[in-house]
Amino acid sequence: xPGVKKYDAIVIGxxxxxxxxxxxxxxxxxxxxxxxxRYILGGAAVTEEIFPGFKFSVCSYVVSLMxxxxxRELMLPKFGLELLPLESTFTPLDNxxxxxxxxxxxxYREIARHSLRDAEAYTRFGPLMGQIGMAVRPILETIAPNxxxxxxxxxxxxxxxxxxxxxxxxxxxxxxxxxxTMSSADFLDEWFEYEPLKASMxxxxxxxxxxxxxxPGSAYVMLHHYMGDIDGAFRAWGFQRGGTxxxxxxxxxxxxxxxxxxxxxxPVEKVIVKNGxxxxxxxENGDEYKSDIVISGLDPKLSFLKMVDESDLPSDFVTDIKNxxxxxxxxxxxxxxxxxxNFTCLPGxxxxxxxxxxxxxxxxxxxKAYDDAKYGNFSKExxxxxxLPSVLDPDMAPPGxxxxxxxxxxxxxxxxxxxxxxxxxAFGDAVIxxxxxxxxxxxxxxLHRQVLTPADLESTFGLTEGNIFHGELSLQQLFTMRPAVKxxxxxxxxxxxxxxxxxxxxxxxxxxxxxxxxxxxILGIWS
Amino acid sequence: MSYxxxxxxxxxxxxxxxxxxxxxxxxxxxxxxxxGFLAATNYELHHENEYFAIRTKAALLDITxxxxxxxxxxxxxxxxxxxxxxxxxxxxVGQVMYTPWxxxxxxxxxxxxxxxLSENKFRITSAEPNLNWIQHNATGMDLTVRDDSVSTAxxxxxxxxxxxxxxxxxxxxxxxxxxxxxxDTTFGDISVSISRTGYTGDLGYEIWMDPKDAIxxxxxxxxxxxxxxxxxxxLQALDIARIExxxxxxxxxxxxxxxxxxxxxxxxxxxxxLGWAVKMKKKDFIGKAALEAEVVRGPEWDxxxxxxxxxxxxxxFRKAGLAxxxxxxxxxxxxxxxxxxxxxxxxxxxxxxxxxxxxxALAHVKSEYADEGSELMFELKVEHYRKLTPAKVVKTPFxxxxxxxxxxx
Numbered sequence: 029x030p031g032v033k034k035y036d037a038i039v040i041g042x043x044x045x046x047x048x049x050x051x052x053x054x055x056x057x058x059x060x061x062x063x064x065x066r067y068i069l070g071g072a073a074v075t076e077e078i079f080p081g082f083k084f085s086v087c088s089y090v091v092s093l094m095x096x097x098x099x100r101e102l103m104l105p106k107f108g109l110e111l112l113p114l115e116s117t118f119t120p121l122d123n124x125x126x127x128x129x130x131x132x133x134x135x136y137r138e139i140a141r142h143s144l145r146d147a148e149a150y151t152r153f154g155p156l157m158g159q160i161g162m163a164v165r166p167i168l169e170t171i172a173p174n175x176x177x178x179x180x181x182x183x184x185x186x187x188x189x190x191x192x193x194x195x196x197x198x199x200x201x202x203x204x205x206x207x208x209t210m211s212s213a214d215f216l217d218e219w220f221e222y223e224p225l226k227a228s229m230x231x232x233x234x235x236x237x238x239x240x241x242x243x244p245g246s247a248y249v250m251l252h253h254y255m256g257d258i259d260g261a262f263r264a265w266g267f268q269r270g271g272t273x274x275x276x277x278x279x280x281x282x283x284x285x286x287x288x289x290x291x292x293x294x295p296v297e298k299v300i301v302k303n304g305x306x307x308x309x310x311x312e313n314g315d316e317y318k319s320d321i322v323i324s325g326l327d328p329k330l331s332f333l334k335m336v337d338e339s340d341l342p343s344d345f346v347t348d349i350k351n352x353x354x355x356x357x358x359x360x361x362x363x364x365x366x367x368x369x370n371f372t373c374l375p376g377x378x379x380x381x382x383x384x385x386x387x388x389x390x391x392x393x394x395x396k397a398y399d400d401a402k403y404g405n406f407s408k409e410x411x412x413x414x415x416l417p418s419v420l421d422p423d424m425a426p427p428g429x430x431x432x433x434x435x436x437x438x439x440x441x442x443x444x445x446x447x448x449x450x451x452x453x454a455f456g457d458a459v460i461x462x463x464x465x466x467x468x469x470x471x472x473x474x475l476h477r478q479v480l481t482p483a484d485l486e487s488t489f490g491l492t493e494g495n496i497f498h499g500e501l502s503l504q505q506l507f508t509m510r511p512a513v514k515x516x517x518x519x520x521x522x523x524x525x526x527x528x529x530x531x532x533x534x535x536x537x538x539x540x541x542x543x544x545x546x547x548x549x550i551l552g553i554w555s
Numbered sequence: 556m557s558y559x560x561x562x563x564x565x566x567x568x569x570x571x572x573x574x575x576x577x578x579x580x581x582x583x584x585x586x587x588x589x590x591g592f593l594a595a596t597n598y599e600l601h602h603e604n605e606y607f608a609i610r611t612k613a614a615l616l617d618i619t620x621x622x623x624x625x626x627x628x629x630x631x632x633x634x635x636x637x638x639x640x641x642x643x644x645x646x647x648v649g650q651v652m653y654t655p656w657x658x659x660x661x662x663x664x665x666x667x668x669x670x671x672l673s674e675n676k677f678r679i680t681s682a683e684p685n686l687n688w689i690q691h692n693a694t695g696m697d698l699t700v701r702d703d704s705v706s707t708a709x710x711x712x713x714x715x716x717x718x719x720x721x722x723x724x725x726x727x728x729x730x731x732x733x734x735x736x737x738x739d740t741t742f743g744d745i746s747v748s749i750s751r752t753g754y755t756g757d758l759g760y761e762i763w764m765d766p767k768d769a770i771x772x773x774x775x776x777x778x779x780x781x782x783x784x785x786x787x788x789x790l791q792a793l794d795i796a797r798i799e800x801x802x803x804x805x806x807x808x809x810x811x812x813x814x815x816x817x818x819x820x821x822x823x824x825x826x827x828x829l830g831w832a833v834k835m836k837k838k839d840f841i842g843k844a845a846l847e848a849e850v851v852r853g854p855e856w857d858x859x860x861x862x863x864x865x866x867x868x869x870x871x872f873r874k875a876g877l878a879x880x881x882x883x884x885x886x887x888x889x890x891x892x893x894x895x896x897x898x899x900x901x902x903x904x905x906x907x908x909x910x911x912x913x914x915x916a917l918a919h920v921k922s923e924y925a926d927e928g929s930e931l932m933f934e935l936k937v938e939h940y941r942k943l944t945p946a947k948v949v950k951t952p953f954x955x956x957x958x959x960x961x962x963x964x
Contacts, residue, residue: 133591134567136684144702148684152813159816197818 043071756800
């Protein structure tokens with residue numbers, strides 16, 4: 029135990045961003061302490077053996093936007109980062125299916141089975157989105173400027189960002205404008221005609237949001253998903269060997285390698301603020317740790333409305349944080365299986381089980397699922413993004429057995445009458461019934477079922493309202509507005525109190541980016 | 556020697572209707588992808604014999620993977636004339652025209668041939684899928700567009716003996732069929748169309764048929780062609796022949812403007828050496844305004860043939876203690892071209908021409924350095940080290956035999 033040692037920095041929360049910030053600060057020679065409430069590190073990027081012999085990426089389940097420089101600078105491959113490609117997206121239908129793979133010829137042929145025009149358009153769409161993503165991506169890699177009182181460096185920063193847009197052709201610029209404003213359904217209607225293709229693509233525009241595919245603004249979230257890259261290949265998703273917890277553990281080992289102290293089962297009660305300055309933290313067990321600065325990896329609500337007293341903050345800012353939208357809209361169902369699901373439309377254990385399985389047969393399926401949530405119910409027939417981690421990584425389950433991860437939308441946090449055990453199981457049943465519509469054997473092979481509602485995500489993982497992104501990725505909550513104007517650069521109204529979680533720019537997903545950029549901002553102030 | 560049951564394999568790629576035969580004949584089992592099809596790279600372990608079949612005998616190639624579209628209806632001529640840069644209104648029934656087509660900025664989307672099958676019916680071939688572009692531009696016109704890619708199978712029979720073979724097989728004589736014309740005929744009771752076209756720059760024909768007749772046609776040609784040296788030929792040999800003929804290849808020598816991510820990847824017909832195929836006297840066609848402006852401005856790039864000079868090439872290798880290292884197959888790696896210390900272009904494909912005994916390449920060169928005879932420096936790797944060696948801009952086609960165009964009757 030570090031005892032009464034004084035630290036340069038204390039990070040609240042051992043999620044992957046908190047660990048990333050800790051690793052960067054340690055790497056710069058600072059003495060850092062990470063305090064994690066749970067028995068295990070990783071936050072939402074965590075692997076747990078929920079059922080004996082079966083390992084689950086309990087919450088966050090795929091890696092896409094992990095920044096290449098973070099992987100290199102923190103030497104993550106040395107500490108266990110191993111990303112396997114998720115090579116396809118399989119959309120089962122009642123009498124047919126759509127299978128998109130990493131191979132352009134195969135995907136062309138498969139889409140052409142349904143629409144020759146779409147197959148051709150698809151060859152243009154991906155590269156175009158990638159090109160637009162490339163122009164937007166520098167924004168994700170820039171510490172948000174202050175738009176109200178921009179400094180000289182803020183102005184030159186803004187100019188640099190605008191310069192990237194000059195690389196876009198007029199056609200690409202037109203599409204960027206549309207992506208920023210339209211619904212994903214409307215946007216995709218301009219490109220494609222085959223409904224299951226459009227719905228499966230639109231699905232990436234609703235993940236983690238409280239929007240339907242026909243809600244304006246969803247097209248931007250779709251673009252956000254196109255900005256992911258692995259090894260320089262845009263739009264590639266990866267599965268971490270050992271589950272997403274292994275990503276967190278790799279970052280934790282890197283942080284320790286650079287000299288950080290990490291404590292688990294060490295819940296923080298309060299940030300100690302003296303004369304408007306953070307000076308340390310108090311744990312729930314009464315222990316206190318002193319430090320020059322405190323960094324919260326928690327979401328904006330917890331960081332400002334729980335970890336500090338409202339009286340230490342400007343009242344306008346408190347209002348902004350209270351208005352920050354963080355509605356949870358998704359749940360997670362993790363299954364231990366005795367075998368593989370057998371899809372009626374494409375039987376057997378072929379390549380289609382090696383990638384994502386998208387339950388998105390039509391816009392209406394997604395939109396109806398959203399309608400249920402709008403009025404305070406979970407979706408009777410939800411949208412799902414399913415993967416079978418044990419197909420990619422046999423170590424996740426005992427030989428011959430499998431684990432199945434189902435990201436399920438929608439499950440509103442504010443469900444009518446509140447969540448309880450009965451509702452949780454009913455939600456789980458709705459998920460299983462929906463899967464059974466396409467793979468009837470699922471009911472016979474379930475050995476164990478874990479159902480996580482937004483309420484569970486909040487109580488277990490500290491995600492306020494169960495929002496997986498620490499706040500919705502809607503345009504009014506991004507960049508200079510995340511979480512509030514003037515405080516989007518990882519600083520807060522309290523001196524020496526900083527933030528580094530997904531609720532800061534550039535937002536959610538396993539990116540390491542908020543942690544990295546917060547650390548770089550802090551090191552800049554320090555020097 | 557029996558080929559039965561020696562090899563069974565599975566593929567996710569598309570198979571042409573000739574695959575039953577070509578898969579058995581392919582002794583190297585070397586395949587390339589062509590539009591999602593499995594296409595033979597070479598049939599023998601080395602492509603040399605196939606190359607010489609193109610130039611001295613007759614080579615038989617499966618070209619089914621070409622994209623084909625049928626455009627039919629009262630407005631089809633008007634439409635095609637708007638779509639492509641050549642003048643389709645002077646294309647007679649039975650005539651074929653090679654042409655590029657452009658976007659509104661005058662940048663090339665694809666290139667292929669337009670066949671006039673009847674007054675109001677055309678077939679257009681392309682390297683990439685073009686259905687969306689064709690349909691998009693046909694809005695409001697009285698015509699139908701049909702993807703003919705799978706509904707028509709095609710073979711190329713190329714080489715000096717190709718006419719003799721077809722005269723053995725076809726019920727009509729090929730003697731008077733002119734270069735870039737086509738005719739309908741029968742092989743026994745099988746109906747086929749034969750166009751005097753190809754991708755080799757030699758005497759040659761392309762045979763268009765119903766896929767159900769594919770195997771019968773293949774067998775017939777191989778049988779009757781045997782004494783004329785007919786040789787199943789793969790893409791490796793074809794690649795050398797098409798470079799000798801100075802014919803461009805999409806995604807190798809240029810990028811379709813529909814797929815170019817950045818402006819600098821796009822090329823106008825003038826920048827691809829296809830200025831001759833742009834008919835400015837036509838009232839209107841897609842890209843015309845932009846191309847007119849380019850003519851006034853002068854195109855920035857030219858597309859030329861270059862010959863890498865033998866004497867200096869040999870010297871470079873001799874210094875390293877080696878015989879001249881010549882490419883045994885056609886290459887497709889973009890290779891820089893310099894004038895002094897300044898890069899003024901890049902070669903996109905090249906080959907040692909076994910028939911010309913010259914090392915040739917096709918290259919994009921800045922217009923001011925692209926005149927015939929212009930001397931450039933070509934980047935060459937000699938035993939792991941980069942060298943510059945002289946290359947001269949020369950006329951294309953590099954190889955252009957009289958027999959390509961001549962008629963017997």
